Amino acid sequence: MGPSGTGKTTLLQLITRQLSPDKGQVVVAGDDISKYGISELYEMRQRMGMLFQNGALLTDMSVFENVAFPLREHTKLGERLIRNVVLMKLHAVGLRGAAYMMPAQLSGGMARRVALARAIVMDPAMLIYDEPFVGLDPISMGVIAKLIRQMNDALGITSIVVSHDVREIGEVADFSYVIADGKVAASGRPADLKNESSELVRQFMLGLADGPVAFHYDAPDYAEQLLGSGTD
Amino acid sequence: MFREIWSTFLNFLHDFGAMCLFFLRLLQYTPSVLVRRFNLVSYQVYNAGALSLVVIMISGLFVGAVLALLAYSSLEQFNAEDTTGIFAGLGLTKGIGPVFTALLFAGRAGTALTSEIGLMKATDQLSAMEMMAVDPMRYVAVPRFLGGVIAMPLLTAIFTSIGLLGAHLVAVEQLGVDVGSYWQQLQNVVDGPDIYEGITKSIVFGFIASLVAVWEGYNSKPTAEGVGRATTRTVVATSIAVLFFNYMITAIYL
Numbered sequence: 001m002g003p004s005g006t007g008k009t010t011l012l013q014l015i016t017r018q019l020s021p022d023k024g025q026v027v028v029a030g031d032d033i034s035k036y037g038i039s040e041l042y043e044m045r046q047r048m049g050m051l052f053q054n055g056a057l058l059t060d061m062s063v064f065e066n067v068a069f070p071l072r073e074h075t076k077l078g079e080r081l082i083r084n085v086v087l088m089k090l091h092a093v094g095l096r097g098a099a100y101m102m103p104a105q106l107s108g109g110m111a112r113r114v115a116l117a118r119a120i121v122m123d124p125a126m127l128i129y130d131e132p133f134v135g136l137d138p139i140s141m142g143v144i145a146k147l148i149r150q151m152n153d154a155l156g157i158t159s160i161v162v163s164h165d166v167r168e169i170g171e172v173a174d175f176s177y178v179i180a181d182g183k184v185a186a187s188g189r190p191a192d193l194k195n196e197s198s199e200l201v202r203q204f205m206l207g208l209a210d211g212p213v214a215f216h217y218d219a220p221d222y223a224e225q226l227l228g229s230g231t232d
Numbered sequence: 233m234f235r236e237i238w239s240t241f242l243n244f245l246h247d248f249g250a251m252c253l254f255f256l257r258l259l260q261y262t263p264s265v266l267v268r269r270f271n272l273v274s275y276q277v278y279n280a281g282a283l284s285l286v287v288i289m290i291s292g293l294f295v296g297a298v299l300a301l302l303a304y305s306s307l308e309q310f311n312a313e314d315t316t317g318i319f320a321g322l323g324l325t326k327g328i329g330p331v332f333t334a335l336l337f338a339g340r341a342g343t344a345l346t347s348e349i350g351l352m353k354a355t356d357q358l359s360a361m362e363m364m365a366v367d368p369m370r371y372v373a374v375p376r377f378l379g380g381v382i383a384m385p386l387l388t389a390i391f392t393s394i395g396l397l398g399a400h401l402v403a404v405e406q407l408g409v410d411v412g413s414y415w416q417q418l419q420n421v422v423d424g425p426d427i428y429e430g431i432t433k434s435i436v437f438g439f440i441a442s443l444v445a446v447w448e449g450y451n452s453k454p455t456a457e458g459v460g461r462a463t464t465r466t467v468v469a470t471s472i473a474v475l476f477f478n479y480m481i482t483a484i485y486l
């Protein structure tokens with residue numbers, strides 16, 4: 001968790017090697033992935049599932065084909081088996097009935113659920129969610145939060161959720177890190193973070209408008225600017 | 233002032249070098265894509281080629297018609313109107329056919345390719361593919377590039393043929409040039425080297441237009457404005473490159 005612009009998505013991009021670090025190491029599952037070649041990287045990514053902020057469904061394919069896509073690319077499963085696996089994954093996210101719809105026909109929440117089905121279709125060891133609650137209505141938000149928890153428990157996998165929705169993270173996370181200014185500002189169980197002594201963490205967890213993250217963006221003196229003769 | 237020109241020049245060199253490397257990567261992946269993903273390539277031939285047919289055919293008809301009108305009005309002064317077919321044939325086969333097709337291709341299919349790839353990038357579809365361990369170069373870029381490369385010579389042939397038909401309609405049906413003379417003159421003068429020149433141009437222009445379209449889409453900024461600008465650059469860059477290479481190839485064949 002952390003305020004907007006603090007580097008959460010960048011961190012995810014480092015963990016998945018969409019970005020390479022300028023210096024230092026990125027260790028995933030015990031391996032320094034910054035040293036991976038392209039084949040090792042793609043092998044690792046087959047063991048990862050990622051849910052993008054907007055779902056990132058391939059818009060020229062139906063829901064079914066989107067979920068089947070990784071299977072068709074990486075396995076030699078027969079059509080019958082692919083169909084059954086896809087329908088099972090879509091059933092798990094409650095969208096078996098939408099299998100033959102196109103992405104443009106889906107609501108934001110549905111698109112994210114389809115993307116979740118696609119992310120778990122290869123039975124990954126790790127699921128990564130980039131801001132899964134952004135722009136969703138309360139019902140869809142609740143559905144996604146429930147699915148994140150369910151997938152984590154049912155599949156026995158590691159889930160990393162990046163978000164700034166304190167309440168939803170409180171519901172789904174076992175352990176949280178608050179990131180600010182590119183550093184870990186606090187960590188612990190979500191309930192404990194509210195009692196953090198750090199002012200920045202408290203401001204973030206309680207949603208206060210002013211604090212270490214100032215309400216006013218840096219600007220010249222107010223009175224001086226109003227009374228001055230400049231055009232700034 | 234000098235510094236700005238110098239830095240613009242360096243930026244151009246940097247972008248041009250990056251585009252050349254991109255082109256080499258496209259060529260590197262081409263054999264495996266042709267073998268493993270031919271269905272994607274054939275769909276892109278349809279996408280870039282078949283869907284451009286209407287605009288190509290209508291334009292070809294009118295360009296041929298205008299060419300015949302202009303040729304006839306000039307040749308009439310020397311009582312040489314029977315040779316209208318030569319001018320229409322040479323003009324369409326060697327120059328106007330390939331160039332017009334490439335410019336129309338850039339406007340119709342090139343912009344569609346750029347904006348499609350740009351929007352895929354802006355909506356994280358390319359990143360999603362990478363995260364699914366599918367290389368978007370192989371899945372998105374190469375099939376679209378090859379689709380354009382294959383479609384362009386075919387479209388040029390169709391443009392030129394329809395153009396000759398348009399010229400025939402105007403010269404023979406409207407202006408009364410003898411039909412035998414029109415086709416006989418055309419057959420006598422337009423021969424191998426002229427046709428090879430047209431084919432060479434259409435192949436080179438196919439590479440240029442497809443490369444620019446895919447490159448601009450792939451490297452567009454992932455915003456609405458970025459995709460818009462990339463689409464504009466596709467048309468401008470393709471047009472300039474096509475006109476430049478048209479001159480170069482014409483000079484080589486002289």
